[in-house]
Amino acid sequence: MNSNVQTIISSLNDGFISNCIIFVLTLLMALPLGLIICFGSMSKFKPLCWVSRTFVWIIRGTPLLLQLFVVMYAPGLLFGIPISSRMTATLIAFVINYAAYFSEIFRGGVESISKGQYEACQVLGMTKTQAFFKVVLFQVVKRIIPPISNEVITLVKDTSLARVISVTEILMCAERFTKQGLIWPLFSTGIYFLVFNGLLTILFGRIEKKLDYFE
Numbered sequence: 001m002n003s004n005v006q007t008i009i010s011s012l013n014d015g016f017i018s019n020c021i022i023f024v025l026t027l028l029m030a031l032p033l034g035l036i037i038c039f040g041s042m043s044k045f046k047p048l049c050w051v052s053r054t055f056v057w058i059i060r061g062t063p064l065l066l067q068l069f070v071v072m073y074a075p076g077l078l079f080g081i082p083i084s085s086r087m088t089a090t091l092i093a094f095v096i097n098y099a100a101y102f103s104e105i106f107r108g109g110v111e112s113i114s115k116g117q118y119e120a121c122q123v124l125g126m127t128k129t130q131a132f133f134k135v136v137l138f139q140v141v142k143r144i145i146p147p148i149s150n151e152v153i154t155l156v157k158d159t160s161l162a163r164v165i166s167v168t169e170i171l172m173c174a175e176r177f178t179k180q181g182l183i184w185p186l187f188s189t190g191i192y193f194l195v196f197n198g199l200l201t202i203l204f205g206r207i208e209k210k211l212d213y214f215e
Contacts (some may be wrong), residue, residue: 015173019159029105034102059100067093112208142211149204
């Protein structure tokens with residue numbers, strides 16, 4: 001019995017590592033890509049602005065589940081170039097999806113800063129670049145931390161969707177044991193997500209307190 005429990009826990013641990021890989025790599029790529037899309041959405045060059053906002057509208061308006069299927073199967077069916085790695089397909093879909101959401105959070109944060117602050121900086125002799133990095137940036141960061149933290153926590157839970165294209169993550173591992181008549185491994189997956197999200201909540205709470213100075 002003990003050996004069986006150890007086997008199950010080891011399998012769940014291995015599965016959760018896949019969830020963590022998806023989470024970390026998505027964040028590392030989606031945050032900078034979201035910033036690029038944000039600049040595109042705010043661009044005064046109308047074609048670029050239109051393309052960026054249309055892209056965001058499409059990605060935010062369709063389910064991540066559908067996007068996973070499209071990325072996994074569309075290249076092979078439409079162009080004869082199948083994606084061999086299911087993890088790669090997962091990362092592409094996740095990065096595109098979360099970059100779109102992050103871009104809107106970034107745009108909202110930048111546009112929430114009043115023009116008066118930029119004008120005040122100009123009066124003090126600062127360039128636009130100096131004004132942004134010395135005065136505006138940390139105010140923007142403070143304002144976007146709460147919505148960013150919500151998206152990050154949602155990302156942790158969304159990693160479980162990777163199972164629909166057969167990426168071996170924690171829920172898929174638990175389901176194998178459920179088919180053998182064991183229900184507790186399935187409920188145990190909730191503990192993994194709760195602990196991970198609890199740590200993230202504490203982390204973002206501390207970051208918000210650090211940024212209280214920039215009110």
